[in-house]
Amino acid sequence: MTKRSSKLTLAVAVAALTFASCGAPGDDSGSGSSASDAAVEAAEALGIDLDDCPADMTDPLGDTAKVGLTLPLTGGPAAAFAVLGPGVKSAFEEANAEADLPTKFELILKDDQFQPDKTLVAARELVQKDGVVGFSGVTGTAGVLAIRDLLREECLPGIGLPGGGGTVLDPAYPEVVSGAVPFSLDARVWVEDVNERFPEGAKIATFIGNTESGKDYAEQIDHWLEETGSKSTIVDKETIDAADAAAPSSAVTTMRNSGAEVLFAAPTGAQCISIMTEAANQGWEPVIYMTTNCSSSTYFGAAGGAADGVLTLQTYKDVGSPRFADDAGVQRVRDVLKEYGGGVDLTNTTAYSGYVYGQMFVEAAKQAAASDLGLSKLGLIVAARNLDFHPDMVADGIDFTTSGLSDVAPIEAGELNSWSVAEGGFQQGKLYDFEGELTQK
Amino acid sequence: MELLIARLIDGVNYGVIYGFLALALVCVYRGTHHLNLAQGEMAMFSGFIAYALHAAGLPVILAILGAVAVSFVAGGVVERVLIRPLGAHADYSILLVTIGLFLMLNAAAGVIWGGDPLAFPSLVPDRPDDYIGFFGTRLRYLPLLILGVLLAVMGGLFALFRYTRLGLAMRATASNPESARLLGIRVSGINALGWMLAAAVGALIATLIAPTTTLTTTMMFNFLIYAAAAATLGGFDSPLGAVLAGIVLGVVENLVASYVGFVGSDLKQAVALVILLVVLMVRPTGFFGSKRVERV
Numbered sequence: 001m002t003k004r005s006s007k008l009t010l011a012v013a014v015a016a017l018t019f020a021s022c023g024a025p026g027d028d029s030g031s032g033s034s035a036s037d038a039a040v041e042a043a044e045a046l047g048i049d050l051d052d053c054p055a056d057m058t059d060p061l062g063d064t065a066k067v068g069l070t071l072p073l074t075g076g077p078a079a080a081f082a083v084l085g086p087g088v089k090s091a092f093e094e095a096n097a098e099a100d101l102p103t104k105f106e107l108i109l110k111d112d113q114f115q116p117d118k119t120l121v122a123a124r125e126l127v128q129k130d131g132v133v134g135f136s137g138v139t140g141t142a143g144v145l146a147i148r149d150l151l152r153e154e155c156l157p158g159i160g161l162p163g164g165g166g167t168v169l170d171p172a173y174p175e176v177v178s179g180a181v182p183f184s185l186d187a188r189v190w191v192e193d194v195n196e197r198f199p200e201g202a203k204i205a206t207f208i209g210n211t212e213s214g215k216d217y218a219e220q221i222d223h224w225l226e227e228t229g230s231k232s233t234i235v236d237k238e239t240i241d242a243a244d245a246a247a248p249s250s251a252v253t254t255m256r257n258s259g260a261e262v263l264f265a266a267p268t269g270a271q272c273i274s275i276m277t278e279a280a281n282q283g284w285e286p287v288i289y290m291t292t293n294c295s296s297s298t299y300f301g302a303a304g305g306a307a308d309g310v311l312t313l314q315t316y317k318d319v320g321s322p323r324f325a326d327d328a329g330v331q332r333v334r335d336v337l338k339e340y341g342g343g344v345d346l347t348n349t350t351a352y353s354g355y356v357y358g359q360m361f362v363e364a365a366k367q368a369a370a371s372d373l374g375l376s377k378l379g380l381i382v383a384a385r386n387l388d389f390h391p392d393m394v395a396d397g398i399d400f401t402t403s404g405l406s407d408v409a410p411i412e413a414g415e416l417n418s419w420s421v422a423e424g425g426f427q428q429g430k431l432y433d434f435e436g437e438l439t440q441k
Numbered sequence: 442m443e444l445l446i447a448r449l450i451d452g453v454n455y456g457v458i459y460g461f462l463a464l465a466l467v468c469v470y471r472g473t474h475h476l477n478l479a480q481g482e483m484a485m486f487s488g489f490i491a492y493a494l495h496a497a498g499l500p501v502i503l504a505i506l507g508a509v510a511v512s513f514v515a516g517g518v519v520e521r522v523l524i525r526p527l528g529a530h531a532d533y534s535i536l537l538v539t540i541g542l543f544l545m546l547n548a549a550a551g552v553i554w555g556g557d558p559l560a561f562p563s564l565v566p567d568r569p570d571d572y573i574g575f576f577g578t579r580l581r582y583l584p585l586l587i588l589g590v591l592l593a594v595m596g597g598l599f600a601l602f603r604y605t606r607l608g609l610a611m612r613a614t615a616s617n618p619e620s621a622r623l624l625g626i627r628v629s630g631i632n633a634l635g636w637m638l639a640a641a642v643g644a645l646i647a648t649l650i651a652p653t654t655t656l657t658t659t660m661m662f663n664f665l666i667y668a669a670a671a672a673t674l675g676g677f678d679s680p681l682g683a684v685l686a687g688i689v690l691g692v693v694e695n696l697v698a699s700y701v702g703f704v705g706s707d708l709k710q711a712v713a714l715v716i717l718l719v720v721l722m723v724r725p726t727g728f729f730g731s732k733r734v735e736r737v
Contacts, residue, residue: 075544075548076659078548082556239706241663241710243662245660246455246458249451249455250706253447257444269558269659270558270657274655277569302560345555348557350556
């Protein structure tokens with residue numbers, strides 16, 4: 001979806017709502033059963049039946065409203081993800097202080113230990129006890145899948161939920177708006193780039209985490225190889241357990257022996273480093289494409305010379321990269337985190353990502369407040385489904401856009417960058433833009 | 442042939458790590474007959490201590506030795522403060538305490554050192570072109586060093602058990618704590634020494650593998666599973682058995698995963714568990730474990 005057509009869609013939606021509301025004078029109760037025709041129409045356009053939603057679905061949120069975030073605050077993953085909290089919170093605090101919104105937002109955090117079953121329990125508690133009006137920042141495809149039925153039942157917006165799996169981009173769940181780079185974008189960019197580099201085809205090996213996300217990657221790679229008519233073939237598929245910290249020497253031995261010229265790698269955490277170092281240690285030099293989940297200078301820097309020339313898709317600005325050292329957007333977000341982040345580590349990229357997820361919610365709130373639906377739960381969902389903005393932490397030329405149910409993926413573009421040891425950071429590569437093409441049909 | 446050799450080397454490299462950590466498990470089990478589920482996390486925490494010492498300016502070798510020394514003392518403190526007060530027969534309570542210790546150390550490491558993987562330097566040259574050619578494959582220095590240190594530790598433990606009065610006391614305590622106590626041996630002190638040795642051995646393996654795994658709070662999760670399997674296979678009261686079983690486990694697992702099509706990397710871990718199951722059915726005490734005989 002282009003910016004222009006997205007704006008046009010939103011304008012038509014708002015005009016229709018205005019027209020419909022004129023036709024229903026005096027009907028301003030905003031409850032599910034007595035919602036204006038415009039609200040009903042807007043909801044139906046997204047597949048939402050207001051009769052199945054709580055009565056306050058179209059009511060203004062009021063002076064204050066709570067937003068929920070479940071995240072690992074204890075247990076192993078907490079070390080990596082707990083810092084999301086201050087990032088998301090900073091976006092809301094900044095909005096409360098500076099944005100002219102009719103509602104002040106309070107972010108409520110609940111521990112889920114990064115376990116989907118606990119994510120659901122924590123989210124349910126946030127809904128029932130705290131009365132949150134929506135969610136932001138809930139991380140991981142499995143976590144998002146765990147709560148999407150709850151969001152559906154309660155008709156609550158989940159805006160800026162970083163899950164990259166295809167199931168997160170399901171139009172059947174209009175309440176869910178992802179904040180992550182979809183795996184389908186990663187896979188498509190890899191395949192398109194291989195098609196360009198190897199017009200006659202290449203032998204590809206895949207090294208993918210043995211997880212739900214990993215299965216998604218594998219499916220997307222197969223899909224785009226077929227869809228683009230690629231002459232390349234997958235000659236070896238290796239997987240790795242998410243908790244496996246050992247150097248993947250056995251997998252690399254097998255992949256090297258397969259004669260693969262290209263490696264598609266989608267491991268997690270420290271495995272991002274060990275796959276690069278192990279390939280170099282065995283003297284195997286394929287063209288390596290690393291998942292966007294690994295695309296941080298923390299991982300690439302730790303891999304040393306082994307990371308030189310390795311390719312990865314980047315949408316977000318890498319705060320550790322010299323390229324963005326003086327970037328105005330990064331500097332602005334850094335200042336916001338410094339002011340509202342409660343002493344959060346300003347070198348931690350996850351905190352900056354958290355800010356973007358919160359910023360998506362705030363942006364939807366601004367759009368909703370300016371629309372005829374107003375800043376209500378329905379207004380938030382409709383606005384989030386018609387987003388069009390450029391977050392400060394996203395590289396130039398990439399916008400977050402959605403359009404109803406025809407374009408449900410906010411992020412559909414990214415730069416395929418390579419790591420340069422000499423530069424000590426990522427070198428800007430080609431911008432791939434598949435705007436409006438990644439929604440499941 | 443070249444590929445087979447490469448896979449054998451990969452398997453040995455994995456197995457040496459399993460065996461090394463299994464040795465730490467055995468050090469605790471021999472004296473107390475308790476499985477320390479926090480052994481991996483203790484090792485992980487020691488690795489981070491080495492990182493902190495190195496970051497403070499110590500050379501790598503001194504940082505590693507410092508972490509080993511700190512861990513040696515900390516192992517004794519854990520035994521004295523958390524384990525001993527529960528008594529010798531509080532099996533379930535001790536198991537729960539080790540789980541608590543596991544969670545506490547994991548969370549503490551995350552709070553102190555954060556969630557990002559931290560690079561730790563190698564004691565030996567470890568750049569891609571640092572290797573010895575061997576039948577068309579590469580023998581890298583770091584796995585060779587780990588094997589060498591494991592052999593040295595095994596030799597040291599053998600000498601301790603065989604040729605010193607302390608070792609004799611440890612063997613007596615492992616064999617029959619009640620009789621050892623009647624002979625004037627301070628059984629609780631010997632048990633504490635077992636925990637101290639285990640912590641030191643764990644610190645060694647964590648700091649040695651850190652250059653390849655990087656330091657993370659999850660770095661020892663899988664290794665502990667394999668180490669427990671190796672200790673069970675080799676015999677929980679046999680240091681040599683545990684190490685040999687670890688190496689065998691690493692090699693067999695890798696060969697099966699590489700050559701049995703339906704296993705592959707997906708079911709690699711299952712191979713170890715199947716081997717474990719079969720051995721337990723055939724020989725419950727493991728290959729080198731001694732049968733416990735009780736007088737009735």
